[in-house]
Amino acid sequence: MQNKKLTYTVEEAKRRLERYCVYQDRCHNEIEQKLYEMRMIPEACEVIILHLMEHEFLNEERFSKSFARGKFRIKQWGKQRIIRELKQKNISKYNIETALKEIDADEYFTTLQQLTQKKWKTIPEKDIYKKRKKVIDFLMRKGFESNLIYEEVNQVMTNDKSN
Numbered sequence: 001m002q003n004k005k006l007t008y009t010v011e012e013a014k015r016r017l018e019r020y021c022v023y024q025d026r027c028h029n030e031i032e033q034k035l036y037e038m039r040m041i042p043e044a045c046e047v048i049i050l051h052l053m054e055h056e057f058l059n060e061e062r063f064s065k066s067f068a069r070g071k072f073r074i075k076q077w078g079k080q081r082i083i084r085e086l087k088q089k090n091i092s093k094y095n096i097e098t099a100l101k102e103i104d105a106d107e108y109f110t111t112l113q114q115l116t117q118k119k120w121k122t123i124p125e126k127d128i129y130k131k132r133k134k135v136i137d138f139l140m141r142k143g144f145e146s147n148l149i150y151e152e153v154n155q156v157m158t159n160d161k162s163n
Contacts, residue, residue, distance in 0.1 A: 010044050014051050021057035025066045027089045031058060061098055064091050068099035076111055079103065081143020112144055116152045120160065132157060 008016065013035070020026065020034060031052065035045045052058035064086055071077040071085070079100055086096045119138050125131040132153055139149045 006038070008038050008040065010040075010047060013038055013040055013044065014048055017048060017052060018055075018057050021052060025063040026058060027060060027063045027067075027091060028058065029089050060091060061095050064095040064099035065102050069102045072103050072108070072111070076115060076142060078112070078139070078142050078144030079108070080145060081141075084143065109148075112139070112148055112152055115139065115142065116149075116156050120153075120156045128157065128160075 016038075017031060017034060021031070028049070031049060032045065035048065040048065049058065067086065068082050071082050077085075082100070082103075083096055086099065091099075116135060116139065119135050120131070123131050123134050125134060135153055135156075136149055139153075140146065
């Protein structure tokens with residue numbers, strides 16, 4: 001079987017990446033990866049990225065805001081996990097800080113409380129300290145701040161003991 005390699009003109013690549021960006025907000029890294037997969041030369045990549053930015057298909061601030069909102073509301077990630085993921089995508093510190101402002105503080109604490117209580121109830125562990133550790137580990141993986149986690153887990157433990 002013959003392995004057919006696709007090649008694209010700059011215009012074809014622009015149209016294809018415009019559709020790629022319209023479907024979902026993208027960061028520069030994702031676009032660069034797509035251009036690499038399309039085997040575009042560096043000069044063409046610069047032209048295409050500039051075109052996408054000029055026509056508002058590619059906007060790092062918009063991407064970071066929607067990423068933070070989505071990961072918090074849908075996957076219930078904490079701020080630490082969101083920061084880590086955005087850094088991995090080479091998002092600037094300014095855009096990360098801007099993105100975190102999208103998360104409402106009250107909603108953040110409510111989510112942490114709900115996750116803690118739900119996880120506490122689902123762990124069948126009899127030893128309360130092992131149970132506590134499992135809940136803390138779960139919330140750490142979700143990316144919540146350790147001081148908030150300890151406060152909330154201790155609150156849930158206290159309520160559980162009194163019942």
